Amino acid sequence: MEYRILPRGGEKISVIGLGGGYIGEGGEKEMRKALELAVGRGVNYFDLAMSEASPFAVYGETLKDRRKELYYQVHFGAEYRTGKYGWTLSLERIKKSVDWQLKNLKTDYIDFGFVHCIDEEADLRKVLEGGTLDYMKQLKEAGVMRHIGLSSHTPGIVNRMLDTGLIDMVMFSINPAYDYRHGDYAIGTVDERTALYRRCEAEGVGISVMKAFGGGQLLNAGTSPFGQALSEYQCIQYALDKPGVLTVLPGLRGTEDLRRLLGFFEAAEEEKDYSVLGSFAPREAEGVCVYCNHCQPCPSGLDVGLINKYYDLAMAGDALARNHYLNLEKKASSCTGCGHCDRRCPFQVKQTERMKEIRDYFGV
Template sequence: MEYRYLPNSSCRVSTIGIGAGSLRESGPEEIRKIINSGMEHGINLIDTVMSDTSAAEPIAQALKGRRDEMIMQIHLGAVYPHETYSRTRSLSELQRGFEGELKKYGTDYADIGLIHYVDEVSDFEEILSGGIFDYALKLKDEGVIRHLGFSSHSAEVSRLFIETGEIDVFMFSLNAAYDFEPSEGKLILAKERAELYRACEKRGVGITVMKPYCGGQLLNAKTSPLYHRMSIPQCIRYALDSPVVISCLPGVRSLKDLEDVLGYYSASEEECDYSFIGSLPHRDINGICIYCGHCQPCPAGIDIASLNKYLDLAKSGDELARDHYMKLDKNAEDCTGCGVCEKNCPFHVDILERIQEACELFPPVTIGKP
């Protein structure tokens, strides 16, 4: 295992962490095994945002008596009414939610406290003026949060946070598909992102990486915005080659996923090389679903991220996708067309159009009729 220090700190962080968002795809016993196995291999970082709370108790059980061995990223503003993910900007709801998260994991502090999912300048301004930022600073002063940050997909908003001078680390969506843009027939690092990374170096702010595989899109040539498959070691190496990146947190669904990502440390230099990117075409990621779950909660109870994932898998030829889709508690037929999901989506996906596509691709089975 390799480690990097949080800026201006003696805190050593494993360069690979565990993103808990997909752990719910395993049962409680396997979740405990994933956490224990990760820690045995030296992983000491976990991000706790998830689409529902089903994985929380097994995580807490795995960490019982070992809490000090794990650096926990806990988000301020990710709340779970009815055990399902939602985002809030109500200060009182945020406070109750954060206190509930600490209690859920049997701890009285967060190693890293992140103001959750801030992608709009107006949202940033509301956080600074509405008491949320002051509350986060108070928690840090009291030691309830050891390192303060935020999570975002926006380079612009990230720079605004960094310029406050109060940020230690933040969680950012970083991969080759997001970083590069076409220019005169070549791919170049987007100016806005280059400026953000320079600002991080100047201010001594670190990044923990979400979406290193672009929601799995980069691992499949058919879905990759680069029109070319990248391997897991290539995706991990790309993220860790940035001097401001502390750790990479891919979503882990199973022990196999954990083994795959830990394989990075035994991969050869050739297996990690991603220099081919410079000669590739590119398509804009905007409008492409990466199954991040920020579209939730759906008033109709649809797991929109899973619906989109099974839709894409079916379109790419996965014969099992329909079966997985049909096992969802709610599916496209239950959509009311309210559009709440599209307002929440950070990538401006036309979700209602995709739901209609799912209705057509997965027509309901009518039992007992010819």
């Protein structure tokens, strides 16, 4: 397992976590096996937006002895009164649901409490005016909740919440289809979505990724908006390469799915290479470095993707990006202008020109 650190808190989070989703479909025995396997393989981050109520008690019983080693993402707005998932903005019902979730999870604290699934301005107003956010602040002040977060598909809503300075983590839908404006949740332009990822990293806000496979549509050529299937590993790597991302939370139905997903760490780099997206990208995305490193290896030894990322983050206001750049062994000034990266870039980025721009900006 690989881990990334949440800047606001220092938690060490597994880069692949577990999405709740449909894990209950395999039955209680299979669910227990999957949870035990996940923890045994180093997974420590669990999203608890379930499609039904039954998994909560299984999580609680299976993981109670490992609770202090794990991070739970609990949603304020998801409820299970009928035994199935429901959504509410009622503060009274939210309180009852959270109490029920904690009881079934056999825990008395929340690592990450998320304002759940806010995509519309009207719903955000209800959260802000209806007392939900104030209630979450009270829980944090009382030590019951460690971090406040938000789950959303809408860049504008996330930016509004980032403006409050209250949130430490965002659950956001990141995949090539949505980023390139395909699908119901493809909200915001390429630039808006990219700017959001950069803002999160610049401000130390982590991102946990939902819908990394576009609801499974990206994995099938017949349903992919690109007319070509991508693999799970390509989608995971794509999300992990975005600024701010700490963990990807794929859903699964049992141990078979989990073993396949965890194979990501043993997979060859070619299996994770998503540079084929360069042929799918809309015109507005051309010329934008996505840090895929398909241009590697650089004849002069530059990490072209990382140099671009630190430059973009510095431009977005990340105070630490300059230091990260200056600590690189090879900087933009080492570029010889050979054109290797220009020829290799699937997104038509003129990297040799960009290296001059970055050299001038950082002064080295």
